[in-house]
Amino acid sequence: MVAVHRDWSPFVVSAPGKVILFGEHAVVYGKAAIAGSLDMRAYALVTPRTDSKARMVLPDIGVDVLFDSHTLPLLSGTELSHPSEVEALVPSSISIPEGPGRTAVLTFVYLYGCIFAESDRTTGFTLCVRSLLPVGAGLGSSAAFNVALSATLLQLTGQLQEEGVSASDRKLINQWAFHGEQVAHGTPSGIDNSVATYGGFLKYIKGEPSVNLESTHALRVLITNTNVPKSTKALVAGVRALRDRYPSVVDGILDSIDSVSTTAATLFQSTSEAEETLEQQMQDIIRINHGLLSTLGVSHASLERVREVTAARNLASKLTGAGGGGCALTLIPNGMASGDVDVVARELEGEGFHCYQTVVGGGGVAIARNVDGKVTVEQWLADTMERHNSPADGDDGNVYGRAVAGFATLPAAAIAVLKPE
Ligand code: PMV
Numbered sequence: 520m521v522a523v524h525r526d527w528s529p530f531v532v533s534a535p536g537k538v539i540l541f542g543e544h545a546v547v548y549g550k551a552a553i554a555g556s557l558d559m560r561a562y563a564l565v566t567p568r569t570d571s572k573a574r575m576v577l578p579d580i581g582v583d584v585l586f587d588s589h590t591l592p593l594l595s596g597t598e599l600s601h602p603s604e605v606e607a608l609v610p611s612s613i614s615i616p617e618g619p620g621r622t623a624v625l626t627f628v629y630l631y632g633c634i635f636a637e638s639d640r641t642t643g644f645t646l647c648v649r650s651l652l653p654v655g656a657g658l659g660s661s662a663a664f665n666v667a668l669s670a671t672l673l674q675l676t677g678q679l680q681e682e683g684v685s686a687s688d689r690k691l692i693n694q695w696a697f698h699g700e701q702v703a704h705g706t707p708s709g710i711d712n713s714v715a716t717y718g719g720f721l722k723y724i725k726g727e728p729s730v731n732l733e734s735t736h737a738l739r740v741l742i743t744n745t746n747v748p749k750s751t752k753a754l755v756a757g758v759r760a761l762r763d764r765y766p767s768v769v770d771g772i773l774d775s776i777d778s779v780s781t782t783a784a785t786l787f788q789s790t791s792e793a794e795e796t797l798e799q800q801m802q803d804i805i806r807i808n809h810g811l812l813s814t815l816g817v818s819h820a821s822l823e824r825v826r827e828v829t830a831a832r833n834l835a836s837k838l839t840g841a842g843g844g845g846c847a848l849t850l851i852p853n854g855m856a857s858g859d860v861d862v863v864a865r866e867l868e869g870e871g872f873h874c875y876q877t878v879v880g881g882g883g884v885a886i887a888r889n890v891d892g893k894v895t896v897e898q899w900l901a902d903t904m905e906r907h908n909s910p911a912d913g914d915d916g917n918v919y920g921r922a923v924a925g926f927a928t929l930p931a932a933a934i935a936v937l938k939p940e
Pocket of ligand 1: 539542543544545546547656657658659708751755839840841842845
């Protein structure tokens with residue numbers, strides 16, 4: 520049995536979302552894709568309870584569930600032929616919500632059952648996750664949640680080292696988070712949880728371990744959520760049907776996308792080129808990649824609108840993820856004033872889209888241990904929600920900015936750890 524620290528202080532775990540920079544769709548056919556971590560993260564505050572229950576509060580998706588730890592199944596990982604079958608083992612006392620909350624509850628039951636299988640279950644805790652990532656937009660919100668949840672459960676069962684997050688900690692967190700992704704998505708590629716765990720820029724080829732590009736570059740981007748719902752499954756099937764009809768034509772496009780990704784990997788790793796030259800080359804391959812994806816039929820009028828609005832200001836955009844709606848990314852040159860970016864964002868928001876100014880390439884999962892003992896879930900929640908719903912003077916009017924400001928109620932030392940550059 521793994522030893523559990525009876526006396527423990529609240530801790531906070533954070534994990535980033537992801538954006539696919541290059542190679543979506545082609546990756547399905549064994550080509551390279553490049554993904555990067557977003558500066559938009561999920562934050563999990565974990566506090567001790569005086570009883571042995573486990574409470575999970577996810578205010579962004581309306582979940583507040585209290586689990587009686589002893590009624591949760593113990594899993595060695597071999598009871599189920601696939602993690603997504605966990606539903607049959609959820610205790611009848613738990614009402615499983617609909618929508619994204621459903622997946623979160625099932626994932627919790629699965630990961631708790633596996634990670635606590637050899638541990639003392641009398642450790643009661645409350646886990647509250649606030650996420651700055653929109654759900655279902657292709658920005659890896661479920662992977663950020665799964666990484667934060669896995670790290671939380673591993674920390675509670677004493678399976679992580681006591682300071683920082685070591686390479687072996689990351690490996691363990693990533694493995695469990697992948698199983699969480701299997702509960703959520705059936706057969707995920709594993710790229711989302713790898714980015715949320717390791718951060719930075721990753722090159723990914725199906726069936727191979729992902730390669731961290733160890734890049735020193737960080738990319739300023741504008742992410743535009745078109746708010747047009749997309750079905751990844753249908754879009755992937757559409758590309759497959761096109762390839763069945765015109766194999767040599769489509770294979771040529773997929774090969775070109777592969778070259779885009781390998782060129783991007785070289786650019787990310789380059790230390791010799793001037794920043795401006797790199798930026799110019801990056802803009803070129805962003806435009807080329809979008810064009811190639813559009814010939815595969817996965818663009819959408821809303822995505823083309825983002826491209827037009829940004830192209831009018833000499834900015835390069837591409838769809839990111841499955842396409843057919845969802846999100847687009849626009850590279851923001853380092854020299855561009857944030858006021859000018861605001862102007863573009865406002866124009867896009869005028870079209871009914873939602874924009875996030877963010878940075879790609881920051882750190883992966885982070886843990887701030889022994890956070891000030893006075894931090895309670897209720898207080899944290901009240902403050903983040905209050906700032907979210909009724910901004911204080913000086914807040915900038917954007918919901919994302921207000922939510923970020925709400926996290927400032929955590930001790931400064933914790934924030935520094937939780938948002939690694
Ligand atoms: O938007 P997302 O995160 O669902 O990205 C889908 C990426 C695809 O390449 C289209 C599919 C896949 O499984 O890689």
